[in-house]
Amino acid sequence: MIAPNTLQIIVVGAGLIGPRHAFHITQNPQTELFAIIDPNPNTASIAESFTTLYFPTIEKCMEYCTTNGIACPDGAVVCVPNHLHVSVSAELASYGIHLLVEKPIGSTVEEAKALKQYCAIKNVKVLVGHHRRFNPYIMCTKNNLHRVGEIVAVQGSWMLSKPQDYFDVSPWRKDTVTGGGVLLINLIHDLDLLQYMFGKIQRIYAELLPQKRGHKADEGAALTIKFENGITGTFICSDNVVSPFNFEAGTGENPTIPKHNDISGIYRIFGSKGTLSMPDLTLFHQSKHVESSWTNPVIESPIEIDIEKLPFDSQLDHFVDLIRENVDSPFCSIDDGISALLCIDAVMKSIESGMPVQVADVKSIVPDYEKLGIDKSIFN
Template sequence: MDIINLIVIGAGLIGPRHASHIYQRSDCRIFAIVDHSLNGPNIASKFSTNLFKNLDEMYHYIEENNLNYPDGAIIATPNHTHVDFAVKLAEKGINLLIEKPLSSNALECKYLINYLKDLTDQGRGVKTLIGHHRRFNPYIVYTKQQLTKIGTPIAIQGSWCLKKPDHYYLEKPWRTDVTKGGGTLLINLVHDLDLLLYLIGPIERIYAELLPKQREYDVDEGAVLTISFKNGCKGTFICGDNLVSPFNFENGTGENPNVPFFNTEGFYRIFGSQGTLSVPDMKFYYQSQPGWENPIDVDHTISKNEETNNLGTYTPATSFTNMSSFNTNMDMMMNDEFENQDNFFDIKPFDLQLSHFIDLIRGQDKVNCTAEDALMALLCIETVMKSVETGKPEYVPEIQDLK
């Protein structure tokens, strides 16, 4: 099979993580890093690849040397730059993996979606995957598999509460700039809302209040939400990045190399007519004879390999040789075979996401997180912000009503 050529745009926090996942594989290679900062040379040399300051420089090099354009690009730059990069890449037929959020505002997303649709109508379409990588996290794959056990989902309770260190904000000014997509709601809550949409379904209405701020910056530090889903399920969610707590996705799953694994229970609790599922401990609570006078049973048949995640440092759990034994086709990912692998919970979602992107480029799968999905998550974030402003519950707009 042909080697897939990929570029990574952005050599900051997350770009090099994408690059390290590509670097481990034998079926693809990093054609270049694109970044205009002082970080660029270091990262390009780490992955023994070309460095370009911008796309024009790269296109010039490709054309001068009569090379093919790369097969795909991972856009890992600040939120407000995603759409411009995406348009410039899609014009050349380069497939896209765009970091979340798709953009810093919903209208720009809609513009991109229409632009990509026009290209498709002209027979020049590209595959577009949005990097809501948690959909590929084994805990979420398993949660989605197990959800039918709880009967009808009636309520959900969730939290993403942790403390970001001061240097996170000091070293990158865009993270404290509302106009550039900074703030915890856009950077972090968007992940959880995407998962709630993925697990429970479309959201109809949200009421939100901001958490009291502890820092001096303009950007939010989180919010408390009540959520009404279109299927009737209700939820509450607390998101905050200035709280000392292990009740968040990163601590609870150990998926982020910068955040040590902690054996957290219940950063999500999904309550249903037949039982309750707690994530990431994956305890399923039920009663053989429903009713408060009867004992609660707990089904806890799976456990995490704490050794590999307690370290808090990132060691890729699976080489591609192992990865190839997993079926990453999205329809097949929900089957038992995947779950019964010994190191199921050690699989890195970035590996699965990359495998999926490569499958898409090869035309072997359908997109797991589309630009429309990402726009829905962003519309929910904008609804949170609107509710904060108005002090009332607000309806999430429909994509077609966006003007």
């Protein structure tokens, strides 16, 4: 029995992250988990554990709706491997289903641009799953940026160790061609956040970290970043070192990664009047009554944080608002997703060329309609 006024949501792809979305959908009073779709028959048991329907394909799900006189689901969370994001999203959009697409929005900016155009034609709303924008630590950091004065520099790290079975269970993660590699899977979160907090990145220089696993996918890089507004920063990222210096361990936002209490300085934001450190949320500053100087003491002041909601819950609430047209635009749009992907492109090109690379503008991207897998005459 479908409750009135709740939105019917499907989860497409039930590997590592899909079931987490499914759980949050079941907990939200505004949403119901209509079905889980995944070609892997082993995931039928995941659907069963949520007492929801299971289908191996989107087509089968739609056939079920037609046969039973049920309306199409309202929305879908796309949690398939990166290289399938655009084709799966386009198939869902062809039925008018609104989309929350996991990051990265696609594996190329050209296919992502084509998806943007197709969704606009189909009147389908798209939210890109850079969910950290909803994280209370990020909201608090962003709200307190003014306290450091004029921002000059930023520094950050995302360093941890992924086990071998993470790659064996889902071999797409071993090769960049199928969307694997820590740069596309993880660094993209940080580059999205950096742009969200400090504006557009203009130029990136990147050096690849040593590869230890023997996979084709990258294991990390060290970056120098220049923002359009002059802020400059450095960032290091690796998924093959033992370290708690990463967003998840620092904030505890991922239930599978133990929170490391007392960790500091995963992001440091340096300004004319002080430095803000995250996730410890410490403001380092000098007394208003003395001149800024290295000979004067630097004071540490804690910043209060309000951890009211989990980011996945806030993101889902926002998706509901987007579908219901309670908000005008997505908090993370396809253009935001493409913009983050363009930064990853610049990282890759810099690694290849050994030179700093300008980040291309979203407007300059020529759409590639092939990956949509639809009749292209719709664009004529």
